[in-house]
Amino acid sequence: EAQVTQNPRYLITVTGKKLTVTCSQNMNHEYMSWYRQDPGLGLRQIYYSMNVEVTDKGDVPEGYKVSRKEKRNFPLILESPSPNQTSLYFCASYRLAGSPYEQYFGPGTRLTVT
Amino acid sequence: KQEVTQIPAALSVPEGENLVLNCSFTDSAIYNLQWFRQDPGKGLTSLLLIQSSQREQTSGRLNASLDKSSGRSTLYIAASQPGDSATYLCAVRPKEYGNKLVFGAGTILRVKS
Numbered sequence: 001e002a003q004v005t006q007n008p009r010y011l012i013t014v015t016g017k018k019l020t021v022t023c024s025q026n027m028n029h030e031y032m033s034w035y036r037q038d039p040g041l042g043l044r045q046i047y048y049s050m051n052v053e054v055t056d057k058g059d060v061p062e063g064y065k066v067s068r069k070e071k072r073n074f075p076l077i078l079e080s081p082s083p084n085q086t087s088l089y090f091c092a093s094y095r096l097a098g099s100p101y102e103q104y105f106g107p108g109t110r111l112t113v114t
Numbered sequence: 115k116q117e118v119t120q121i122p123a124a125l126s127v128p129e130g131e132n133l134v135l136n137c138s139f140t141d142s143a144i145y146n147l148q149w150f151r152q153d154p155g156k157g158l159t160s161l162l163l164i165q166s167s168q169r170e171q172t173s174g175r176l177n178a179s180l181d182k183s184s185g186r187s188t189l190y191i192a193a194s195q196p197g198d199s200a201t202y203l204c205a206v207r208p209k210e211y212g213n214k215l216v217f218g219a220g221t222i223l224r225v226k227s
Contacts (some may be wrong), residue, residue: 025226033214043212058214090157092215103148103205103215107157 001026006091006107012030012112013081021076021109029089029104030096032074033058034066036087037108043090049074050096116141116208120218127194128226132152135189135221137204142182148215149178150203158203162189192227 008065013019025032033048035058045058050070063085065077074093078085091106117140137147141164146165150158162178164187170179177190191198191204201222205215 031213040219042219043205043215043217048213050213056213101161102160104160105150105158108155108157 002092002104004091004104006089006106006109008106008109010110012114014114015082017082019078019081019111021089021091021111023074023076023079023106025074025091025093025104026072027093027095027104028071029093030071032068032091032093034064034074034076035090035092036060038087038091041096046065046076046089081111083110083113086113091104116140116144116210116216117205118204118206118216119216120201120202120204120221122221123219124222126224126226129194131194131225133191133194133223135191135202135204135223135224137187137189137218139185139187139206139216141208141210142185144182145207145209147178147180147187147191147204147206149176149187151207152201152203152220154200161202191223194223196225196227198225 007022030051031113034046034072035043046064047066049055055066088108092103094103119138121136148163149161152158153212164171164180175192180187204219205217
Protein backbone atom coordinates (compact mmCIF):
# COMPACT_ATOMS: atom_id res chain seq x y z
CA GLU A 1 0.00 0.00 0.00
CA ALA A 2 1.33 3.42 -1.00
CA GLN A 3 1.73 5.50 2.10
CA VAL A 4 3.58 8.10 4.10
CA THR A 5 4.29 7.11 7.68
CA GLN A 6 5.28 9.28 10.63
CA ASN A 7 6.53 8.44 14.09
CA PRO A 8 5.70 9.11 16.78
CA ARG A 9 2.05 10.01 16.34
CA TYR A 10 1.89 11.79 19.68
CA LEU A 11 4.70 13.32 21.71
CA ILE A 12 4.83 15.36 24.88
CA THR A 13 8.21 16.79 25.76
CA VAL A 14 9.85 19.55 27.76
CA THR A 15 11.52 22.72 26.57
CA GLY A 16 15.04 22.18 25.31
CA LYS A 17 15.00 18.40 24.97
CA LYS A 18 16.08 17.47 21.45
CA LEU A 19 13.67 15.34 19.47
CA THR A 20 13.27 13.83 16.03
CA VAL A 21 10.07 13.07 14.15
CA THR A 22 10.58 10.49 11.44
CA CYS A 23 8.88 10.41 8.06
CA SER A 24 9.08 7.64 5.50
CA GLN A 25 7.39 7.06 2.13
CA ASN A 26 7.28 3.89 0.04
CA MET A 27 6.40 5.46 -3.33
CA ASN A 28 9.92 6.37 -4.47
CA HIS A 29 8.92 10.05 -4.51
CA GLU A 30 11.65 12.62 -5.06
CA TYR A 31 9.88 15.45 -3.26
CA MET A 32 9.21 15.47 0.48
CA SER A 33 8.04 18.25 2.74
CA TRP A 34 7.11 19.11 6.31
CA TYR A 35 4.13 21.25 7.29
CA ARG A 36 2.77 22.41 10.61
CA GLN A 37 -0.90 23.06 11.27
CA ASP A 38 -2.04 25.60 13.83
CA PRO A 39 -5.56 26.86 14.61
CA GLY A 40 -6.32 30.01 12.68
CA LEU A 41 -3.07 29.78 10.67
CA GLY A 42 -3.75 26.69 8.58
CA LEU A 43 -0.94 24.55 7.20
CA ARG A 44 2.43 26.18 6.63
CA GLN A 45 5.50 24.64 5.05
CA ILE A 46 8.57 24.22 7.29
CA TYR A 47 11.16 22.60 5.01
CA TYR A 48 11.17 20.68 1.76
CA SER A 49 13.50 18.42 -0.17
CA MET A 50 13.65 17.93 -3.93
CA ASN A 51 15.85 14.84 -3.68
CA VAL A 52 18.59 13.18 -1.64
CA GLU A 53 20.92 15.74 -0.06
CA VAL A 54 18.82 18.63 -1.46
CA THR A 55 16.83 20.56 1.13
CA ASP A 56 15.54 24.11 1.46
CA LYS A 57 13.57 26.32 3.80
CA GLY A 58 9.85 26.80 3.61
CA ASP A 59 7.84 29.56 5.21
CA VAL A 60 8.51 28.81 8.88
CA PRO A 61 11.92 27.07 9.20
CA GLU A 62 13.12 28.70 12.45
CA GLY A 63 13.86 26.19 15.17
CA TYR A 64 13.83 23.17 12.85
CA LYS A 65 16.38 21.10 10.97
CA VAL A 66 15.97 18.38 8.36
CA SER A 67 18.13 15.89 6.53
CA ARG A 68 17.64 13.76 3.43
CA LYS A 69 20.24 11.01 3.38
CA GLU A 70 17.95 8.42 1.81
CA LYS A 71 15.20 8.95 -0.73
CA ARG A 72 12.48 7.38 1.40
CA ASN A 73 13.22 9.19 4.70
CA PHE A 74 12.94 12.84 5.70
CA PRO A 75 13.26 13.34 9.47
CA LEU A 76 12.35 16.61 11.20
CA ILE A 77 14.69 17.59 14.01
CA LEU A 78 13.94 20.03 16.82
CA GLU A 79 17.28 20.74 18.48
CA SER A 80 15.84 22.77 21.36
CA PRO A 81 12.04 22.64 21.32
CA SER A 82 10.06 25.55 22.70
CA PRO A 83 6.35 25.86 23.61
CA ASN A 84 5.61 27.80 20.39
CA GLN A 85 6.49 24.63 18.47
CA THR A 86 3.49 22.87 19.97
CA SER A 87 1.57 21.95 16.85
CA LEU A 88 0.29 19.23 14.54
CA TYR A 89 2.99 18.22 12.06
CA PHE A 90 2.50 16.61 8.66
CA CYS A 91 4.95 15.05 6.27
CA ALA A 92 4.08 14.97 2.55
CA SER A 93 5.57 13.56 -0.63
CA TYR A 94 5.00 13.50 -4.38
CA ARG A 95 6.72 12.45 -7.57
CA LEU A 96 8.51 15.29 -9.34
CA ALA A 97 8.55 13.83 -12.84
CA GLY A 98 5.31 13.37 -14.72
CA SER A 99 1.76 14.22 -13.73
CA PRO A 100 -0.35 14.50 -11.73
CA TYR A 101 1.92 15.74 -8.90
CA GLU A 102 -0.64 14.65 -6.34
CA GLN A 103 0.68 15.16 -2.82
CA TYR A 104 0.33 12.40 -0.25
CA PHE A 105 0.27 13.23 3.44
CA GLY A 106 1.20 11.24 6.51
CA PRO A 107 -1.18 10.78 9.46
CA GLY A 108 0.31 13.63 11.47
CA THR A 109 2.33 13.98 14.68
CA ARG A 110 0.82 15.93 17.53
CA LEU A 111 3.63 17.56 19.49
CA THR A 112 3.23 19.28 22.84
CA VAL A 113 6.18 21.17 24.33
CA THR A 114 5.79 22.17 27.98
CA LYS B 115 1.82 36.28 -2.56
CA GLN B 116 -0.74 33.55 -3.15
CA GLU B 117 -3.63 33.45 -0.69
CA VAL B 118 -6.40 30.89 -0.50
CA THR B 119 -9.79 31.57 1.07
CA GLN B 120 -12.53 29.06 1.83
CA ILE B 121 -16.17 29.94 2.37
CA PRO B 122 -18.07 29.10 4.47
CA ALA B 123 -15.86 28.46 7.49
CA ALA B 124 -18.44 26.03 8.83
CA LEU B 125 -21.54 24.37 7.46
CA SER B 126 -24.22 22.21 9.04
CA VAL B 127 -26.73 20.41 6.82
CA PRO B 128 -29.27 17.61 7.17
CA GLU B 129 -28.45 14.26 5.66
CA GLY B 130 -29.28 13.92 1.99
CA GLU B 131 -28.68 17.52 1.00
CA ASN B 132 -26.46 18.47 -1.92
CA LEU B 133 -23.89 21.06 -0.91
CA VAL B 134 -21.18 23.27 -2.33
CA LEU B 135 -17.93 24.32 -0.71
CA ASN B 136 -16.10 27.31 -2.15
CA CYS B 137 -12.42 28.05 -2.56
CA SER B 138 -10.85 31.17 -4.04
CA PHE B 139 -7.21 32.02 -4.73
CA THR B 140 -5.56 35.31 -5.56
CA ASP B 141 -3.03 34.31 -8.25
CA SER B 142 -4.22 32.27 -11.23
CA ALA B 143 -0.68 31.07 -12.04
CA ILE B 144 -1.00 27.59 -10.54
CA TYR B 145 0.02 24.08 -11.53
CA ASN B 146 -2.95 22.43 -9.89
CA LEU B 147 -5.55 22.60 -7.13
CA GLN B 148 -6.18 19.80 -4.67
CA TRP B 149 -9.09 19.16 -2.31
CA PHE B 150 -8.41 17.27 0.93
CA ARG B 151 -10.49 15.87 3.72
CA GLN B 152 -9.26 15.96 7.33
CA ASP B 153 -10.97 14.07 10.13
CA PRO B 154 -10.44 15.26 13.73
CA GLY B 155 -6.93 14.41 14.90
CA LYS B 156 -6.16 12.67 11.64
CA GLY B 157 -4.11 13.27 8.54
CA LEU B 158 -5.11 14.69 5.18
CA THR B 159 -6.80 12.47 2.63
CA SER B 160 -6.61 13.64 -0.96
CA LEU B 161 -10.06 13.76 -2.56
CA LEU B 162 -9.55 15.31 -5.97
CA LEU B 163 -6.74 16.96 -7.89
CA ILE B 164 -7.44 19.29 -10.80
CA GLN B 165 -4.62 20.23 -13.16
CA SER B 166 -4.53 23.86 -14.30
CA SER B 167 -5.60 22.79 -17.80
CA GLN B 168 -8.67 20.94 -16.53
CA ARG B 169 -12.11 22.28 -15.66
CA GLU B 170 -13.38 19.57 -13.34
CA GLN B 171 -12.79 16.20 -11.75
CA THR B 172 -15.27 13.70 -10.38
CA SER B 173 -15.00 10.89 -7.86
CA GLY B 174 -18.17 9.16 -6.72
CA ARG B 175 -20.45 11.73 -5.09
CA LEU B 176 -17.77 14.42 -5.30
CA ASN B 177 -17.27 16.87 -8.13
CA ALA B 178 -14.68 19.61 -8.13
CA SER B 179 -14.56 22.42 -10.64
CA LEU B 180 -11.82 24.91 -11.42
CA ASP B 181 -12.12 28.35 -13.01
CA LYS B 182 -8.52 29.44 -13.08
CA SER B 183 -9.12 32.81 -14.68
CA SER B 184 -11.45 33.91 -11.91
CA GLY B 185 -9.45 32.17 -9.19
CA ARG B 186 -12.26 29.92 -8.00
CA SER B 187 -12.94 26.28 -7.29
CA THR B 188 -15.99 24.54 -5.91
CA LEU B 189 -16.39 21.13 -4.33
CA TYR B 190 -19.85 19.71 -4.86
CA ILE B 191 -20.99 16.88 -2.57
CA ALA B 192 -24.13 15.06 -3.66
CA ALA B 193 -26.54 13.38 -1.28
CA SER B 194 -24.51 14.15 1.83
CA GLN B 195 -24.13 11.54 4.56
CA PRO B 196 -23.11 11.77 8.24
CA GLY B 197 -19.84 10.08 7.26
CA ASP B 198 -19.00 13.14 5.16
CA SER B 199 -18.61 15.18 8.35
CA ALA B 200 -15.02 16.46 8.38
CA THR B 201 -12.92 19.50 7.57
CA TYR B 202 -12.41 20.09 3.85
CA LEU B 203 -9.23 21.84 2.77
CA CYS B 204 -8.44 23.42 -0.57
CA ALA B 205 -4.81 23.88 -1.64
CA VAL B 206 -3.11 25.28 -4.73
CA ARG B 207 0.39 24.63 -6.04
CA PRO B 208 1.61 28.04 -7.25
CA LYS B 209 3.87 28.37 -10.28
CA GLU B 210 5.85 31.08 -8.51
CA TYR B 211 7.18 28.55 -5.98
CA GLY B 212 5.95 25.15 -7.06
CA ASN B 213 7.60 23.27 -4.24
CA LYS B 214 4.75 23.70 -1.79
CA LEU B 215 1.01 23.82 -1.43
CA VAL B 216 -0.76 26.94 -0.19
CA PHE B 217 -3.76 25.95 1.89
CA GLY B 218 -7.02 27.59 2.76
CA ALA B 219 -8.21 27.55 6.38
CA GLY B 220 -10.82 24.90 5.60
CA THR B 221 -14.56 24.40 5.84
CA ILE B 222 -15.86 22.39 8.78
CA LEU B 223 -18.78 20.29 7.55
CA ARG B 224 -21.33 18.61 9.79
CA VAL B 225 -23.99 16.40 8.25
CA LYS B 226 -26.81 15.67 10.68
CA SER B 227 -28.68 12.39 10.59
